[in-house]
Amino acid sequence: MPETIPSPTTQTNPDGFADLLARYDAAVEQGEQEALDSVYQHLEERAAKAIHGGDIPDMMRLRSQLRRLERRATRGTPHAFLEGTLITFTVLDRMLAAGRTAAELQASSELRAQTTLVLRDAVLDELRLRPQRPADLARALNTGAPQISRVIRVLTDEGLVEPTESPDGSSDQRARWYRPAA
Amino acid sequence: MDWADHVGQRLRHTKTFWDATSTLLDVWRQHPSADPARHTDDPDRHSAWAELSVETERLLSPQHRPDASNLELAIGDPATIVELIRRHQDSLGVDAIDAVAWGIDVVANETFAPAWVASTRGCSGDHHTLREGELFPVADPAPYPQTTESPELTPRGFSIPEIPAGELPNIRAFSSRGIEVVISFEHAESLEAIAVAPQPIATGHVNASSDEFTFPHQNATDIFPIAARDLAKQESRLTAVVNEAVARGVRILVIPELSGHESVVATLQDRLDTPEVEDLLVIAGSHHVEHTAVRRNIALGLLSDETPLEHEKLFRFTNELRPAIREREGIDTPAPRRITIHQANRFRFAIAICKDFLEPRLSDTLAHVGANVICVPAMSPKTAPYHARALEHVNASQALTIIANGPTAWVKETTSEVPAATSHAEDACIIGQPVARRMLVTVAADAVQAVPSLNVFKVGDQPADIESVIINM
Numbered sequence: 131m132p133e134t135i136p137s138p139t140t141q142t143n144p145d146g147f148a149d150l151l152a153r154y155d156a157a158v159e160q161g162e163q164e165a166l167d168s169v170y171q172h173l174e175e176r177a178a179k180a181i182h183g184g185d186i187p188d189m190m191r192l193r194s195q196l197r198r199l200e201r202r203a204t205r206g207t208p209h210a211f212l213e214g215t216l217i218t219f220t221v222l223d224r225m226l227a228a229g230r231t232a233a234e235l236q237a238s239s240e241l242r243a244q245t246t247l248v249l250r251d252a253v254l255d256e257l258r259l260r261p262q263r264p265a266d267l268a269r270a271l272n273t274g275a276p277q278i279s280r281v282i283r284v285l286t287d288e289g290l291v292e293p294t295e296s297p298d299g300s301s302d303q304r305a306r307w308y309r310p311a312a
Numbered sequence: 313m314d315w316a317d318h319v320g321q322r323l324r325h326t327k328t329f330w331d332a333t334s335t336l337l338d339v340w341r342q343h344p345s346a347d348p349a350r351h352t353d354d355p356d357r358h359s360a361w362a363e364l365s366v367e368t369e370r371l372l373s374p375q376h377r378p379d380a381s382n383l384e385l386a387i388g389d390p391a392t393i394v395e396l397i398r399r400h401q402d403s404l405g406v407d408a409i410d411a412v413a414w415g416i417d418v419v420a421n422e423t424f425a426p427a428w429v430a431s432t433r434g435c436s437g438d439h440h441t442l443r444e445g446e447l448f449p450v451a452d453p454a455p456y457p458q459t460t461e462s463p464e465l466t467p468r469g470f471s472i473p474e475i476p477a478g479e480l481p482n483i484r485a486f487s488s489r490g491i492e493v494v495i496s497f498e499h500a501e502s503l504e505a506i507a508v509a510p511q512p513i514a515t516g517h518v519n520a521s522s523d524e525f526t527f528p529h530q531n532a533t534d535i536f537p538i539a540a541r542d543l544a545k546q547e548s549r550l551t552a553v554v555n556e557a558v559a560r561g562v563r564i565l566v567i568p569e570l571s572g573h574e575s576v577v578a579t580l581q582d583r584l585d586t587p588e589v590e591d592l593l594v595i596a597g598s599h600h601v602e603h604t605a606v607r608r609n610i611a612l613g614l615l616s617d618e619t620p621l622e623h624e625k626l627f628r629f630t631n632e633l634r635p636a637i638r639e640r641e642g643i644d645t646p647a648p649r650r651i652t653i654h655q656a657n658r659f660r661f662a663i664a665i666c667k668d669f670l671e672p673r674l675s676d677t678l679a680h681v682g683a684n685v686i687c688v689p690a691m692s693p694k695t696a697p698y699h700a701r702a703l704e705h706v707n708a709s710q711a712l713t714i715i716a717n718g719p720t721a722w723v724k725e726t727t728s729e730v731p732a733a734t735s736h737a738e739d740a741c742i743i744g745q746p747v748a749r750r751m752l753v754t755v756a757a758d759a760v761q762a763v764p765s766l767n768v769f770k771v772g773d774q775p776a777d778i779e780s781v782i783i784n785m
Contacts (some may be wrong), residue, residue, distance in 0.1 A: 147587075147590055148587040148588045148590070149587075151587040152587050155587075186508055187505075187508050190501075190504045190505040190508045191505045191591065193501045193504070193505065194501045194502045194504070194505035194506075194590075194591060195590075196501070197501040197502060198502070198590075198616060198617050201617045201618065202617055205617075223501075227426060228382060228383075230657070231382050231383065231422055231423055231426055232382050234422040234658075235374060235382060235419075235420075235422050235423070238421075238422060239373070239419075242418070263355060263356065263359055264359040264362060264363070265355030265356070265358055265359045266355070268362075274362075275358055275359055275361070275362030276362045276365050276366055276414070276415075276418065278362070279359070279362040279363045279365070279366040280366045280369070283366055283367075283370070306356070306359060306360075306363070
């Protein structure tokens with residue numbers, strides 16, 4: 131005897147995509163351009179909101195939904211009247227992809243700023259002990275030279291740190307030593 | 313050589329940050345430095361290299377540019393790159409190029425994968441085979457949204473091996489480990505939506521005992537095809553597991569090796585194509601199949617309204633540790649051995665079946681190409697080695713690894729690997745995740761109280777608990 135398959139107890143699709151998909155399928159089946167336009171309008175509004183809010187998961191969800199709508203429309207013999215709708219989907223998809231990249235750039239820029247902020251006081255404390263080179267600071271603070279260089283640039287711009295002579299008087303042009311600004 | 317002039321000529325036709333950075337790297341790789349400044353013991357030379365990379369960050373950040381052109385260089389960017397190199401080439405030599413490339417990598421790596429995908433897709437279509445020495449982007453899986461449900465990712469700089477000279481944190485040069493690598497862009501949108509959301513993942517368990525399978529010997533050594541005895545029951549249970557996963561909003565469901573069947577796939581695909589199912593990847597176990605005298609073990613990854621992802625097992629089971637009784641999985645070894653990486657922006661999905669995941673050549677390949685979502689259907693009475701591999705991939709690529717192992721008990725001598733009349737059970741579910749302090753989460757096989765059932769886990773959740781769900785049939 132085959133076992134009975136239980137039905138799902140809850141529904142997913144919190145944004146009502148299942149309903150949208152059903153409307154879309156019906157519009158494609160019956161060739162209703164107005165209904166298709168209304169589906170597109172709904173997606174466009176959601177896309178604008180997601181891009182404006184930098185909401186990466188929602189932007190990706192929308193791209194996935196657009197692809198799915200496109201695949202459902204083009205199964206079997208593609209309907210000629212869908213051509214315009216599919217072009218608008220492609221344009222919307224490109225906007226979402228660009229929005230995603232912009233949001234990722236923003237997020238990583240903020241992360242770098244946070245890291246710089248965290249290291250800022252530590253670098254100042256180290257330099258108060260004695261003038262040091264970026265490589266010495268990187269070793270002392272267990273981090274990379276680029277991170278230290280980034281912090282020193284910020285501190286120099288703020289006038290809190292300044293370049294100085296090598297403590298042993300050596301004249302290696304490449305060596306850069308820093309100390310707290312007087 | 314005047315590196316600035318040389319670079320200026322090479323950059324003439326570059327349009328994107330990806331083009332520019334890979335061109336710089338290419339120039340450096342053709343004329344490598346004997347003592348690369350980024351690794352040198354000379355602290356001042358290293359500092360000069362670091363300062364140039366930070367200066368590059370400041371001048372070339374694409375962050376504030378209009379959204380629509382954020383992959384592209386601004387009109388003056390190539391000239392800026394050339395000028396930066398010109399000002400530092402006397403002190404750093406060819407390593408000035410490396411420093412500038414590193415700086416762009418820091419500020420623009422998010423643009424690499426989309427630009428690379430667009431240009432590669434334009435030339436190769438939806439599938440691209442990596443060539444020896446070819447540069448390709450490997451971005452971090454971050455950013456996950458920073459919520460309490462999302463992973464607490466370790467800083468990449470502390471979690472990965474040293475970046476070799478001639479590569480960058482987010483760009484690698486392909487070198488073969490004897491396995492061909494095909495990058496597929498076909499499912500990019502669906503897979504990215506699945507990966508980027510901090511949602512539940514699950515393993516599904518449909519067989520309680522090895523008794524439920526047949527292990528036919530084709531000859532003295534080869535066992536083929538291994539399959540569930542009662543296919544109708546198997547189909548019911550698999551459908552129930554998928555239904556429960558849908559109801560719980562699961563994003564990735566992995567079912568153990570050989571618990572699928574060719575005849576069940578269409579039923580599961582139909583279920584996934586219904587409107588209420590969205591953003592779910594089902595690794596439908598795997599199944600033995602024979603076509604035109606070629607025997608294979610195939611795992612399919614099902615997505616709504618998509619053609620399935622497909623992986624053919626590359627390394628068959630053998631009992632080489634007990635050579636007195638020779639037994640092996642009776643599949644043919646594919647030639648060449650080939651793995652498909654499903655690229656979805658910064659996520660790179662891979663499927664490995666059971667022993668594939670333990671095989672150093674494939675494991676190294678997955679780490680090298682930066683696979684960071686790895687799904688592993690397994691059928692093994694010994695699971696400890698999987699722990700080590702899952703942790704390696706967290707370290708190498710901040711990978712999320714989902715291993716579903718079944719059946720949950722081995723009750724008699726089905727193969728020589730399992731001694732007769734013993735009950736041998738290790739883990740049914742193993743999750744490797746990039747979360748500090750809880751990188752490995754497991755469920756013992758004997759803790760799976762009934763089938764069909766799901767082990768549901770929210771990636772990054774603290775505490776890292778797995779919810780076991782028994783499905784009443």
